[in-house]
Amino acid sequence: MTHAYRSPWLDDELEAFRDAVRRFANNVLAPREPKWQQARRVDTLSWRDVGGMGMLLAGVPECYGGGGGTFAHDCVVFEELEYAGVTSLGKHVHEICAHYVLAHGTEEQKRRWLPPMARGELVGAIAMSEPSAGSDLQGILTRAVRSGDELVLDGSKTFISNGQVAGLLCVVAKTDPGAGAKGISLLMVETGDLAGFRRGATLDKIGQHGQDTSELFFDGCRVPAANVLGGTEGRGFAQLMDQLPYERAIIGLVAVAAMERALRLTTDYARERRAFGKALIEMQNTRFRLAEAKTLAHVGRVFIDSCIQRFLAGTLDTATASMAKWWLTDVQCQVVDECLQLHGGYGYMREYPIARMYADARVQRIYGGTNEIMKEIIARTL
Ligand SMILES: Cc1cc2nc3c(=O)[nH]c(=O)nc-3n(C[C@H](O)[C@H](O)[C@H](O)COP(=O)(O)OP(=O)(O)OC[C@H]3O[C@@H](n4cnc5c(N)ncnc54)[C@H](O)[C@@H]3O)c2cc1C
DSSP: OOOOOOOTTOOHHHHHHHHHHHHHIIIIIGGGHHHHHHHTSOOHHHHHHHHHTTOSSTTSOGGGTSOSOOHHHHHHHHHHHHHTTOOOOOHHHHHHHHHHHHHHOOHHHHHHHHHHHHHTSSOEEEEOOBTTBSSOGGGOOOEEEEETTEEEEEEEEEEETTTTTOSEEEEEEESSGGGGGGGEEEEEEEOTTOTTEEEEEEOOOSSOTTSOOEEEEEEEEEEEGGGBTTSSTTOHHHHHHHHHHHHHHHHHHHHHHHHHHHHHHHHHHHHHOEETTEEGGGSHHHHHHHHHHHHHHHHHHHHHHHHHHHHHTTOOOHHHHHHHHHHHHHHHHHHHHHHHHHTGGGGGSTTSHHHHHHHHHGGGGTSSSOHHHHHHHHHTTO
């Protein structure tokens, strides 16, 4: 007798929330994907629609405009977006930006930015990477120099997700270049009509075409000193380190959901497609490949569920979150590649979801800290 596995962090209330999210993702958002992929961005009205459905900041307290749920609510939304093939919405960086504010912002900062972010009126982005510094964050050149009750921001960022639509940027900048990690601050930049701020073109990527990954330029931008996250300069590096498990758990979860989707799509395809007088699924190689993929997806599911439970309990450490990030994204690429192979030539056509999943998956091993950096972090705990 087989028993269906159910993630231990789920309950009936979350399942009801999942049903509503699933319907909206399938009926409203998924049909917009082709338009977003062509435009290379999600339009601002759609962001508001998603916010209006309670799919943004679901885990943020209601007093800050959020859904009043937990990380489990966020997880349900991430899963359902992936299952529905809604991959253009930069919800991950939006949520990460919001969680920086929630975890480290002053009371005034939380009340100012979180409610419009929950409504999808203010889109968030994280601006860490620079043309000459990605993994090595301490090597960033962006400077924020105090001038009265303002900071003057100079520098450039690259590869910034939500770069074209973001109205709130969490910018990593050096406020005291001689102080090493203690000289880094997170500056919350409201792009509005900020003088000296410029967005570069949307970058031309091999996948994730609906995401507006961009370069950003700051040329003498005057930002209120009150916009330093938490109100005090020099805390940026510690704030970044504190939030990394959140970001890495999300990337790991999306990797698992992608494997689950790839498996479902490919199983359906293998049942339909015939060769040599029988369905592909009747061939032993197909059955074994799918059995292996199912095993990997399930092992991944159990591991990420353990990470989610530990995150909910406040005990997910950086090394374990790093294991989830590197291993699950590596396995995602392996599983999606096998699933594409089982589609034959159709797997290489962008018209087929598995082709887009293949191109979309690759960057999971790069952003959010490369998988090599994850292994460095884990190795420090040996
Ligand atoms: C689509 C996309 C979206 C992104 N979104 C964002 C975003 O929203 N915000 C943001 O700030 N950034 C974003 N990034 C940037 C991303 O986080 C960086 O690309 C990543 O951190 C790697 O930095 P890098 O590209 O400078 O590579 P590098 O740091 O130059 O690394 C090059 C190679 O060297 C390896 N390497 C580096 N250091 C070590 C080491 N110590 N030991 C072993 N190997 C090492 C790396 O693993 C990699 O394989 C995004 C990138 C992409 C492609």
